[in-house]
Amino acid sequence: MSRLQVVSGKGGTGKTTVAAALALALAREGKRTLLVEVEGRQGLAQVFGAEALPYEDRKIAVASGGGEVYALAIDAERALLDYLQMFYKLGSAGRALKKLGAIDFATTIAPGLRDVLLTGKACEAVRRKDKAGRFVYDHVIMDAPPTGRITRFLNVNDEVAGLARFGPIHNQAQAVMKVLKSPETAVHLVTLLEEMPVQETADGIAELREAGLPVGRVIVNMVRPHHLDEAALRAASGERRSDVSRALSRAGLGSARRGGLAERLVDPLLAQASEHASRVELERTQRTVLAGLDVPTYELPLLGAGMDLAGLYGLAAELRKQVGEE
Template identity: 60%
Template structure:
């Protein structure tokens, strides 16, 4: 994606195989975008209240809430804000009924009887239309320059923490999902409208992976499916990258078993470690495991590089990810040019 194409993107959809840290990356990307002065909305649709946990705020209701500000700009620019929205299908359905069928109090009665949960369960395509429709509503209003901050403004950018890679094309391709359910009517019209955004230059789908065989293969498959559905692929974010503490030459000597054991023992003694044969053997065994891991990661990195997309890398954060770590990751994404 070129620099001019990036400038057009307002909706950043973040997906990835489970366990790759896609929600963490989505949160970091929202902070990175806010660091450029943008007013950003971070949305989630999977019902886990992950945003509230990451930002250490109370569980989010079905309404937009300000949760953070971006990093101070590199040139001292005033940072923007990050707002959050937890979207659930039942609340979206009630809003939809009130908007199109004027069913306010009656809609809430249906919810009490479980009708809404039943409807969205037997017709998952409708559920996805409701979830994506809410994202579209948030995205369709441009920020109005000069408007009082007390007024409700649109957003400069929206980050959607989306379903996993295996379901992302189905989730975004709401027209295809509705083909056998609704030929006409408000639901079909809403799906058509949503697709105009999802297939436009204003949208980019970013895929999060780690340097392991299954996630990388699923990323490649996801990119192929998105392109086949004419949905715009953004970049691949390689997450949880381990530090590269050993040089290629050292790794090669470990793999070839040509390491000078006496030199290793001498170095251990220099730092006050007893260097008997058992200690040296254990250390070299750990080194071989590390060399094998690095070789696997390098092979997977080469596959990612051949996917025809921009790539970004984020390190594994020692001690886990808290709010401070999210800001650290946001800074890295900004430096690499994703925001």
């Protein structure tokens, strides 16, 4: 598995939850993972039921086998201060710029600068080593911006390297892109089995490939169970209305005669079955589209009871199972 796992997806597909589950899945057997948030939403803290994340690595969960999950909310202003200190040794002068509002001004008027700082901080975590020369984290998982802007977000350092032909900014941008365009990185896209998310996933994969960024997996989230077999799905068309009525009567739900309880239940039951059958057909169509993208796919189930820590650990276990089957 690549050391930097970038998780993107259309809004509403549950990409933050998937990123958290992936971090737990990769932190098995004593490994350490770092979850990185770059959008300032504190979504990871909400998923884990924790306090707001600070601008520093914080242990947020323990995975199976004693693995550890850390989390970091990257703040563009703080990252810029780190950058100024690292390359220009500004020290107190950098803090003075923050007090004057210059740091906020710079990151607000230059969205590209924010992306450079955010991706740079994440890549620094990927390369970070301890005193013994070992990587501090086995994997870094980034809860990244949505599919619609993920390619530009990740590719911004290429643009910066082209604008700044030399110096520390050019060197930093090149170092970041060396990580992002290498086998060390995989960009995963989260989708639902619905037309708009699947189409956006297809467009996102095409853009990532055109930019030379490494596509990882498509992760289909919130997959609903199929309650009806093929025969039942055909019956849901309503053509076998009388058969359904008689079956309800045999099950002890009243008379199948006109006006009986079994007869009155037929229409609402067939309506629900028909809706389910339409959903199954839609999902089949979208799976066919995803299969044509030539990208490995994982599937995670819809949690009927809602998302909590137990559900998150369950999704992590499902991801570990599917990774092991490859």
